[in-house]
Amino acid sequence: MTAYVCDLALLPGGKVASDVVVEVADGRFTRVAVGGHAPARARRLAGLVLPGLADAHSHAFHRALRGRTHTGRGSFWTWREQMYAIAGRLTPDTYLSLARAAFAEGVLAGFTTVGEFHYLHHAPDGTPYDDANAMGHALVQAAREAGIRLTLLDACYLTGGVSDDLSRGGLVQPLTGTQVRFGDGDADGWATRAEALASAHAAADDVVVGAAVHSVRAVPVDALGAVAGWAADHGAPVHAHVSEQPAENEACHAIHATTPSQLLYDHGLLGERFTAVHATHVTPEDLTVLGQTRSTVCLCPTTERDLADGIGPARAMLEAGIRLAFGSDSRAVVDPFEEARAAELDTRLLTLQRGVLTVEDLATALTVDGHACLGWADAGRIAEGARADLVAVRLDSVRTAGADAASALDTALYAAAAPDVTDVVVGGREVVRDGQHVLGDVGRLLADAIASVVEET
16 A cells, blocks of 8 residues: 645535645555545645546657647648658668657656557558558557556548548548558458457556547448447447647548548447547537537647647637637647646637636646546546546646635646646556656657657758
8 A cells, every 4th residue: 555645636516625644555546535644654745636647638659740830821722742752761760769768758747547549551652561551559568667557449441531622522541641540441440450459458557548539530331330340349438639720621522422430420439439630620519519418628728729720619618518628739838737737728819808717627627627538537637436547736836836725726737837847657557656657757758769760860
């Protein structure tokens, strides 16, 4: 049994309590007591202790793009070509090194669970590796070595999009270039490989294998039902990029005479296990169907602003009954506090109003609902029986100094940054202690891993 005494801790219901004693055994909280007796060997965690934070949408290999793609004119589509250049060079070994370092950076920032949206499946020419899931297994190993819980969202990706000639209804394009790495031929091919991946990790307590529709431009309508059926059969989470760009909506209308959200609903994907990533350009009708099905939307504000995607209607989403989560996505920034406050601050710019999202809304999205959409309903709260995840945030740094118990959560979400995280416990294991990750110098790991991928550019 391990025990901690938290100076301040965020407990279920949004209450910040003082002197919270937490006991852990077998990766679970066995006792949570406010002001209770602490075992003699209990370790004190200073500042504000949060439940584990969920990174609900990640592309680990995008970390190699940081600092290389942010300047200059262009759009999402020009950025995508730069991303493909990196994707085309990765091998299982270099993917392992890069993802391990990227995931470790996430843990240092306070993330205890990551949802990796995985579509980089095969060799550069599209040929499957001897083990067709070699890249997926590399991600599992990377997460374990980085000390983070993983939901591996295996993405179906079958077509290269549609042509720009929407006057003729758009023409579905085959996978070309780097995209051939992503495809499995057809929906049955995807399902067969996804089944092997899920079976390989079925007994794991630290991995959930879920499903993903990359987007409605990359998965033909006749394949959507296969993904929905696979996820339903496995009780697995299923995610999809949805309405990230106006061009996606225009193409969907041209071909299907409806929106991406409605198309996914019509084919059985929406529901409590479904997460729409981005949903930046959704319609009021989309909000209604997403809310009525109790779907989740994962906002990725730091990526959405970097790629000039736009600002999603976060307040309207909550009012429609949609649950929110946050993701680092392109990993241009890896900071859960920045993702959360950006959702509110960007919405202020959009609505000319303050306090559109409450601090409780933001905390719930980072913790309980973020974990739930990744298939970890027993994580994201400091409560007996839940998975023992703890994130200690300094309240005495130059960013957070002056906070007291009443203002601690507001200070953390509106002023703290990733470097203010001092300690991270994942499933009862101390992965970060006094600001140091168990892997050592994560900056050096990142530098080495990135150099092995970009040295040819």
